Amino acid sequence: MVAVGQAPSSALADQLLRREGRFIRLTTDVNSVAEAETLVESFDAAVPQWVDFWGIPEDDLANWKVDAFVMRDKSEFDRQGLIPRRVPDFPFGYALGNRVWVLAQQSEYYTRHLLLHEGVHSLAFFHFGGAGPTWFREGTAELLATHHAAGAEIEINKIPDDRDDVPYWGRFKLMQQLRTSSDIPTLDTVMRYRPDLKGDVESYGWSWAAVMIFDAYPEYRDELLAAARLGRDDGPGFNQQLRQRLQNQWPGLSARWKLMCNDLDYGFDWSRERVELSPRNPRWNGKPIELAIAPDRGWQSTGVRIPGGVKVRLIPSGQVTLADDPKPWRSEPPGITFRYYRGRPIGQLLACVLPNAAGTASTSLHPLRVIPVVKETVIDVPKYSWLVLRVNDAVSELGDNKGEYRLQVTVVR
Template sequence: MFAAELVRVDGRFIELTTDLESRDEADALVASFDAAVDQWTSFWNLSSDSVADWKVSAMVMRDKSHFAAEGLIPDHVPDFPYGYAYNDSVWVMAQPSQYYTRHLLLHEGVHSLAFHCFDGAGPTWFMEGTAELLATHTGDGKLIRTITVPTDRDDVPYWGRFKKLNQVRTDGSVPPIETVMAYPPTLSGDVETYTLSWAAASLFAGYPEYRETFESAVQSGRDSGPTFNRQFYSRLSKTWPIVAARWRILANDFDFGFDWEQQRLSISTSDPLWDGKPIKFSVRSDVGWQSPGIRIPAGASVKIEATGQVTLADEPKPWISEPPGVTIDYVGGRPLGQLIACVLPNQTPREGNLPPLMVQTVGNDSVIEVESHSWLLFKVNDAVGDLGNNRGTYELTILSPPR
């Protein structure tokens, strides 16, 4: 078989050279890239001046040796499994799906943008995390939407980020966020590094109160050493126990259709310790974990009583559930619609693997034993990507169990 002719497609921010068989795919890559750049500059609040003279020379390659023979891969480019960026040049291996090829082109493009606008992309977690954050997309061409979470596995063949995260969760090897932020420099990224760095970047981009720290960090891209993280920590030091706790929840829940509008966790280190008096609380069915705004002291027993009905879908007919849940479907091993609780300790380990989250069934009533100072969270059991069609609340009472 002869190597395909190289095709060149010229865009505004990219000049693509490729041996992809499909000219349509090559055109769509260029249109996607140009549309993505506008979204990235607005994400980082960059003026159009800052990218006026930036144009990426991109090689998207099926047959790498063909490009090498043409002198299009300089000697300083290391061997890489997926892609590589150097100043305003990027090299990307074409993947078995158009989605994943596009993702990798965008990923390397984000690195190139960081080199151009910020003189560097920061330490590994920040460099790979922001590249993944800005590259993860839905749609393509002019309709591409970056900085989003795919809703459907079938839309993103070979991308595999949530598959990897699921594996990490199943293995019980979810690291603390500090471990992710300490990833050493790598030349050839592995999917786990990409995935967890993406999750960390998503956390800091997903909460408005971290946004300023995240944005000012990108300005320090030149610094890939320990000073970068030290500054990052110091800006958030007062709230770090919340960052760590939110990371633990995110690492547990991040999945297809995850929507920050539904999943931001409202907790505080100044939430008062529960005094044992009854509290009433409504648990919404259309959002993720919810806290009644208290912390539970170590050694306390908490009795929960719950009533109410929620609607979890309308098709083919309304699916109504009460706190025990309905056994027509299971999510995370528990009946759909079940009222569940999570005891989230105020202290999160900073080393080793994070212990699995303590999630338990509440149903109509139950008693929860709390070992260490913790937040007590509730939600209606459903897939994170399937909350949009939920309605209604469970009404619960938190009280001291009879002695």
């Protein structure tokens, strides 16, 4: 047995590399000293950001230090007695109190992600006495492990801009496959993930999305932070409390969930993608609405709830610019067929009707019904709904979009 955290009596005896930081003692067989040192530096730079995120007094972590084992050859760690028998077999990583084990992955990014992920669990066990039910435990760990850069420069809670930044991470690729097969879970389905979930990328991805949406909107965020303090409770009581506190918000949350699940991808930027809608929006009195739709933002609501049984006429106009290089790409509501995004011309004006009632008995969502508004269009609104619109373009490429579309919304009598 090697006493955890002590230097080995002989470096030759075990060939493992040990590095110690402020919050981590790392034992590893990764390929390079540089990678090991970056792992330690990244971890130490991430912890203060976790502390900020949760609003934990920093002194509370004065005695917290994680023994981390990052392993290429797990059998060697086993042989040296560094993995207790009570640790079950795991596909990526495992946390037990202040000890974490991570299997080195095919990219440094993904290995680092998993180390941070297990570190978040360890922090939750230490500070909150537990990490809550599956979706919350895995979702918060994913949220606070997803990062930009590395070492001292690391920034956590960042959606990757580009696939090349995060090799083998794979969350968005899988989400896209699930969208194609109409297999996106409802928020309730995610919140009911079983406790014995063995960390597949799919359930990690949706748990991340669930926690992310609570984090992204100020009206839910305090409840997310408060929920962490109930971390000891990994049973149904945890969700019941959260649901109760957000009861009035739930229809809006469900609608936003549908939109987010449809759009999440590299470069998704919450500062553009927050959807302003609320169950408290007034009921539409039928007076014509004139709307401007910005091409550099995600879904934009009419600001009213449209009563059921109404037919709505949409008349689009205006012009937007989608890029300036090498010359301006100007588009009108039909879009420009020069380039397509998700099967539709970029620049196309899109509408979506979102029912106010959250209820669905099914475990997966109906695919988002997106209606192109290329000319005068009449939409049936069968139930009380929000009507939202956006300009079709990759979520990562909204930044340089300019101009606006105009939309006249009237009742068909």
